[in-house]
Amino acid sequence: TYHLNCQTFTQIRHQLYQKLGNLIRKLRSKVEDFQQRLQRSENADQFRQRADLLMAYLHEWKPGLTIITLADFETGQPVTISLDPTKNAVQNAQSLYKRHQKLKRSRQAIEPLLAKSRDELNYLEHVEAAIAQQETYHSANDLALLNEIKMELIEQGYLDGDPARQPKRESRPSFHCYESPNGFEILIGRNNHQNDHLTFRVATDYDLWFHTQEIPGSHVLLRLPPGAVPDEADLQVTANLCAYYSRARQSEQVPVIYTNPKRVFKPKGARPGMVVYTHETVIWGKPQAVDPLQGQMSPDAE
Structure with missing residues (x-):
């Protein structure tokens, strides 16, 4: 088989x-x-x-x-x-x-x-x-x-x-799953169906949503429990992964945005995976800093 x-x-x-x-x-x-x-x-x-x-x-x-x-x-x-x-x-x-x-x-x-x-x-x-x-x-x-x-x-x-x-x-999407320096879960969509599922069904208002700016790539979610505040290292690692799982994987530095999931919208009639967002913050992701096997976890998200 x-x-x-x-x-x-x-x-x-x-x-x-x-x-x-x-x-x-x-x-x-x-x-x-x-x-x-x-x-x-x-x-x-x-x-x-x-x-x-x-x-x-x-x-x-x-x-x-x-x-x-x-x-x-x-x-x-x-x-x-x-x-x-x-x-x-x-x-x-x-x-x-x-x-x-x-x-x-x-x-x-x-x-x-x-x-x-x-x-x-x-x-x-x-x-x-x-x-x-x-x-x-x-x-x-x-x-x-x-x-x-x-x-x-x-x-x-x-x-x-x-x-x-x-x-x-798949009824249970097989997202890429990583752990941030402070132990927060990072989920990454692997196709448009998963991206939509991650952004509109898995994400909560406490999480942070990441995407490469104006560059095709995965939807990425930094999962945060209520009241948790990620530090710079958590944001940087998530941005690096976001840049790695994008078309700009070979670049040194890639502009990545993050925002609250409730600030991410699907325009009427938009194709799978296509969204618009507001209230974003820009951070530079470094895809070369990513070892795809390091920090990877078994996903348990629905």
Whole structure:
């Protein structure tokens, strides 16, 4: 069974990595394209301003002009405007107004598309980071985690398959579990399903919730009994683990935030593992300081 599971684990991991790699490449290209188009549309107001100037200084225009230099309304600085010599001043101004409207419409259309693509990219990068952490097969738990990720991608429409026919999710999540210097439990989600479970079902108002800042990674919980106050060493070790279980594992220093779990919210319609947070404090995590086997405990969290 071990060898069969090991083989299945390797196959699924490769399949998921390949699929995600293709999706992420396409999305990055799409985001870049939208950003370039948005940048081009940033000049929209410039065209309106030039059209306004031309209309205000109609008396300065002469037939056959290809450029005209006029004083800016606010600064008085000279503004040079290119003209179509076959059109009069009003027609040139109308052309500029039309370009302004076209670019403005373009910007209004692109902004929501860019936001949607960025959200999707962020989500898929989180999934990729979770797979990257499942490097080798050790136990049936590892295969179950990969199957959960596969099921999530089927449910989200990225992979073909029937969610009902996939292996059942673990009823008791196998979080990574560590002990802080003062004996507090540190729990780490290993995929998006576990991240949601940890943040919205396990966490209490006494705990502290950690995540890498603007970097895909695991949800991390420093569990605290009522009235307990963690010291700097507890916070640092948790931040180091948070940085280690993220896409920035190879970095020297990684910005990590922590906040109270009640300050972590799931936006309506958000994908698994995606959250927003407020009232955060930033701390620098050092992933290179982590020995993944040191301080590891058997999880007993529900």
